Amino acid sequence: MKQTSGPARKPAEAVIKDIRRATRRxxxxxxxxxxxxxxxxxxxxxxxxxxxxxxxxxxxxxxxxKFLEAGKKRLAxxxxxxxxxxxxxxxxxxxxxxxxxVADLDRRHHLQRIQAxxxxxxxxxxxxxxxxDVGQLDRGGHRLSPALPPVYGTGRACRGGWSPAAPCGLxxxx
Numbered sequence: 126m127k128q129t130s131g132p133a134r135k136p137a138e139a140v141i142k143d144i145r146r147a148t149r150r151x152x153x154x155x156x157x158x159x160x161x162x163x164x165x166x167x168x169x170x171x172x173x174x175x176x177x178x179x180x181x182x183x184x185x186x187x188x189x190x191k192f193l194e195a196g197k198k199r200l201a202x203x204x205x206x207x208x209x210x211x212x213x214x215x216x217x218x219x220x221x222x223x224x225x226x227v228a229d230l231d232r233r234h235h236l237q238r239i240q241a242x243x244x245x246x247x248x249x250x251x252x253x254x255x256x257x258d259v260g261q262l263d264r265g266g267h268r269l270s271p272a273l274p275p276v277y278g279t280g281r282a283c284r285g286g287w288s289p290a291a292p293c294g295l296x297x298x299x
Contacts, residue, residue, distance in 0.1 A: 150179070160185065161192045 135143075152160075164174050164185060175182045208216070 152180075157188050158192065161189050164189060 160174065160178055160180070163169070164171055169177075171182055171185060175185050
């Protein structure tokens with residue numbers, strides 16, 4: 126029986142195959158399209174084109190099949206297109222408007238919860254009306270009416286002034 130010391134060695138063909146696999150050329154999309162279009166022109170044979178580019182003919186035919194299927198899908202309208210710059214601006218403007226609406230509704234909901242938890246608060250500070258007239262903002266983002274003073278608890282600072290630190294655990298205005 127033959128004794129071996131150290132790790133077993135691979136046959137030379139396996140080492141060469143591993144090296145070729147690791148150093149295989151990667152073709153970009155532009156190169157692939159260029160090769161397929163050259164083949165479709167028919168100036169040279171496919172075998173000549175594949176030899177010149179260093180690819181297997183099966184690879185060329187696979188690329189050609191994908192290329193033609195993608196073109197068929199695009200012509201049929203099955204693919205989504207990228208938005209234009211004007212469409213992106215319009216969508217961003219609409220998203221900003223929706224964010225403002227959500228923020229306003231959130232603020233109103235929060236004020237209504239405060240009013241429900243502490244019904245005497247608005248009357249105690251001399252206000253009349255509902256939660257809609259408390260803390261409204263003008264176009265510049267400034268409050269039209271004075272901010273609520275810290276009536277209950279110590280009060281917490283927020284963007285526009287003070288909001289009551291309610292003992293019920295309500296969060297301050299956003």
